[in-house]
Amino acid sequence: MTNTSETPMILPENPSFEDVVRCRRSVRGFLPKAVPQDLLHKIFSLAQLAPSNCNIQPWKVAVASGESCRLLRDKLVAAVTEGVKPNPDHQRVDKFEGVFRQRQVDTAVALYGNMNIARDDGEGRRRASLRNFEFFDAPHAAFIAMPSIFNESVAVDVGMYAQNLMLAMTANGLGSCAQASVSRYPDIIRAHFGWNDSLAVLMGISFGFEDPSIPANKTVVPRADIREEVIFLD
Numbered sequence: 001m002t003n004t005s006e007t008p009m010i011l012p013e014n015p016s017f018e019d020v021v022r023c024r025r026s027v028r029g030f031l032p033k034a035v036p037q038d039l040l041h042k043i044f045s046l047a048q049l050a051p052s053n054c055n056i057q058p059w060k061v062a063v064a065s066g067e068s069c070r071l072l073r074d075k076l077v078a079a080v081t082e083g084v085k086p087n088p089d090h091q092r093v094d095k096f097e098g099v100f101r102q103r104q105v106d107t108a109v110a111l112y113g114n115m116n117i118a119r120d121d122g123e124g125r126r127r128a129s130l131r132n133f134e135f136f137d138a139p140h141a142a143f144i145a146m147p148s149i150f151n152e153s154v155a156v157d158v159g160m161y162a163q164n165l166m167l168a169m170t171a172n173g174l175g176s177c178a179q180a181s182v183s184r185y186p187d188i189i190r191a192h193f194g195w196n197d198s199l200a201v202l203m204g205i206s207f208g209f210e211d212p213s214i215p216a217n218k219t220v221v222p223r224a225d226i227r228e229e230v231i232f233l234d
């Protein structure tokens with residue numbers, strides 16, 4: 001199997017690890033169908049097996065489903081549409097340059113192309129951006145935080161947890177989209193889940209069963225050749 005085609009790969013029956021890694025991609029449109037409780041338990045138990053420095057397991061995770069998910073979505077959408085100033089817990093790099101900018105542009109071209117949103121279509125882009133806060137209609141949204149006393153050295157552990165979680169979802173027939181965007185309003189997220197300021201919100205992950213009819217879900221974004229990023233020395 002390769003991942004170079006323009007068409008998303010379908011997970012085969014009894015997928016290998018390689019199939020799962022190749023089939024995971026960001027899903028931005030979901031069916032209104034809840035994930036059964038036992039499957040939720042299974043995928044979050046698998047994610048929990050992620051490695052972490054000194055095995056501190058620094059991630060704190062909250063999952064909004066059903067009415068809780070709808071309420072949180074409404075609060076976030078209201079914050080965006082009312083122009084509430086974002087106050088993320090961590091300074092994010094929003095402006096990329098050089099090769100990083102090029103990759104960002106290539107990804108946007110692939111995604112917005114499938115969504116039929118032109119480069120100068122400001123309203124279309126605003127609407128597409130708002131979809132983040134609607135969780136792309138996902139029936140579940142997970143939020144991942146870590147104790148705010150920690151810095152990026154511990155955030156590395158949380159990244160491993162997040163990837164474990166998304167691969168566990170893929171392997172079990174679920175789609176997911178990692179979302180830094182939703183962490184722009186950590187106070188709303190903390191208040192919703194009853195978290196206090198001792199937790200810093202890193203990201204959200206919308207997830208559920210993919211809606212294959214959504215144009216955005218036809219997107220496959222390319223990767224650089226490993227020769228650009230990896231050196232092998234003998």
Ligand SMILES: Cc1cc2nc3c(=O)[nH]c(=O)nc-3n(C[C@H](O)[C@H](O)[C@H](O)COP(=O)(O)O)c2cc1C
Pocket residue numbers: 024025026027028107132177178179180181182203219220221
């Ligand atoms: C930490 C992180 C944050 C992300 N934030 C967003 C986001 O806010 N909105 C979004 O649509 N995609 C987001 N993505 C998805 C990336 O755009 C996506 O992973 C990348 O383009 C590669 O595509 P793929 O996941 O389909 O392989 C995020 C991914 C990561 C890992």
